[in-house]
Amino acid sequence: MGFHMKKLIVGNWKMNGDLASNAALLQTLMPKITSATCTVAVCVAAPYLASVQALLSGSAMQWGAQDVSQHEVGAYTGEVSAAMLRDFSARYVIVGHSERRQYHGETDVHVALKAQRALAAGITPIVCVGETLAERELGQTEEIVKRQLAAVIHANGHCISEIVVAYEPVWAIGTGKTASPEQAQHVHAVLRAQLRAASAHADKVHILYGGSMNAANAQQLLAQADIDGGLVGGASLKTADFLSIIAAAS
Numbered sequence: 634m635g636f637h638m639k640k641l642i643v644g645n646w647k648m649n650g651d652l653a654s655n656a657a658l659l660q661t662l663m664p665k666i667t668s669a670t671c672t673v674a675v676c677v678a679a680p681y682l683a684s685v686q687a688l689l690s691g692s693a694m695q696w697g698a699q700d701v702s703q704h705e706v707g708a709y710t711g712e713v714s715a716a717m718l719r720d721f722s723a724r725y726v727i728v729g730h731s732e733r734r735q736y737h738g739e740t741d742v743h744v745a746l747k748a749q750r751a752l753a754a755g756i757t758p759i760v761c762v763g764e765t766l767a768e769r770e771l772g773q774t775e776e777i778v779k780r781q782l783a784a785v786i787h788a789n790g791h792c793i794s795e796i797v798v799a800y801e802p803v804w805a806i807g808t809g810k811t812a813s814p815e816q817a818q819h820v821h822a823v824l825r826a827q828l829r830a831a832s833a834h835a836d837k838v839h840i841l842y843g844g845s846m847n848a849a850n851a852q853q854l855l856a857q858a859d860i861d862g863g864l865v866g867g868a869s870l871k872t873a874d875f876l877s878i879i880a881a882a883s
C-alpha cells in the first residue's frame with residue numbers, strides 16, 4: 634500500500650453458527666477490539682444480521698453480509714437486496730466468493746452488478762477473485778484474476794477506490810494449503826497495478842488475502858507490501874485463532 638493505512642481483517646462465517654454461538658463468539662471478541670487495533674468485521678448469514686447489529690452497535694467491530702442480489706427490488710424469491718442489508722447497517726458485503734461462483738453459477742457479470750448494487754447503497758463490496766488449482770497449473774493465474782477484477786472495474790470505474798478486493802486462491806480455501814507470502818504478494822501486486830491503471834486512488838484500496846489464513850501464517854502474509862488484511866474463513870470461528878490474526882494485523 635502506498636501510505637499508512639490500517640489493515641482490515643474480515644471473518645467470513647459462511648453457513649455456520651446460531652444465535653447462541655454467534656453471541657458467545659462476539660461477546661468474547663468485542664472487548665479485545667478497540668480503535669487501536671486493526672479494522673475488524675464479521676460477515677454473517679443474512680438471518681443473523683439483526684442480532685449481530687444489536688450486539689455490535691457502539692463497538693469498534695463492523696459487520697456485513699456474504700452476498701447481495703444483483704437486482705434492486707421486486708419479484709426475486711429468496712434474494713436479499715442491498716437496501717435490506719443497509720437497513721441493518723451492514724458496512725460490507727462479500728461478492729463473487731468462489732463458493733458462489735462454483736455452486737451458484739455466478740459469473741463476472743453478476744459479480745460486477747452485485748458490487749454496483751452494494752456501492753449504490755453505501756455498502757463496501759468485498760470483491761473476491763482467485764484461480765483454481767488447474768488454472769494455476771496452466772499458468773493462467775494472472776489472466777484469471779485480472780479478468781475477474783476487470784469486470785468489476787468496467788461496471789464501477791468511477792468509484793472503484795471504494796471497493797475492497799480479496800485474493801482467494803480457490804485451492805487454498807478450506808484446504809489448509811496457504812499461498813506462500815511470495816505467491817500471494819505477486820498476485821496482489823498484479824491487482825494493485827490494475828487498480829492503479831483505473832484510479833488515482835488505488836493505493837487506498839484494501840487488498841485482502843484469503844485461503845487458510847491462520848494464527849501461524851498471518852504475520853508473514855500481512856508483512857507483504859500489498860497485503861492489506863485478510864478474509865478469514867475457518868479461523869474466524871475460533872476466538873483464539875481470530876484474535877491472533879487480529880493481533881498480527883494490528
Ligand SMILES: O=C(CO)COP(=O)(O)O
Pocket residue numbers: 645730801805806807808809843844845846864865866867868
Ligand atoms: O473462503 C475463505 C474466506 O472467504 C477462506 O476460507 P478458509 O479460511 O476457511 O480457508
